[in-house]
Amino acid sequence: MANYYDIDDILSQEEVVSVIFQKTAGGVGIDPSSETDSVEVGSKVELPFWLAHELQLRQAVSMNVPACFNQKTRLEIQADSACVDLRSRSPYFYEFGCKIAPLVADRTIGALLLSAFKSRYKEVLTKAHTAAYPAASKHLTILTKEETHLYEAAQSSMAAFKKWRMGGPRFQRASILGRKRKSNE
DSSP, X not given: OTTTTOHHHHHHTTOEEEEEESSOEESOOOOTTSSSSEEOTTOEEEXXXXXXHHHHHTTSEEEXXXXXXXXXXXXXXXXXXXXXXXXHHOTTHHHHHHHHGGGSSOTTHHHHHHHHHXXXXXXXXXXXXXXXXXXXXXXXXXXXXXXXXXXXXHHHHHHHHHHHXXXXXXXXXXGGGXXXXXXXX
């Protein structure tokens, strides 16, 4: 709950995670088509991450690795990460990955996130500084929310640099330099 008022944090916790119940849960009504309102031990259910996390803390469920971090995604990232549509897998791929990595049995998610970000970072900045609008809009459709924020920050930085270079104020005089020294006499 570090970012309680952050809408991106709230939305990243809405990602669906597959869990296996370790305890029987009565009166939960997860499946409306079910005749009973209980979930038996060993039942596999898909829940939002925020609920799965709380249930795992109470040792009621065990989380499985989400589909967005499966072997197919890993192979695509290794082949050419710049072309992988991470947004369709999870709009909050990195943030969600950081939250789920310590909770699942797969200890390679952290390395996957790092390698994906490192290889895509350069491409995102290059596109932000050089791409024309039609090419940029196509590129934006495969970026995650975090990468989109990075892209927009890079474009804003480049626009400010161009404005400065074309005639903005070159130097700003520090206010302290305008004052005269007091005489010691």
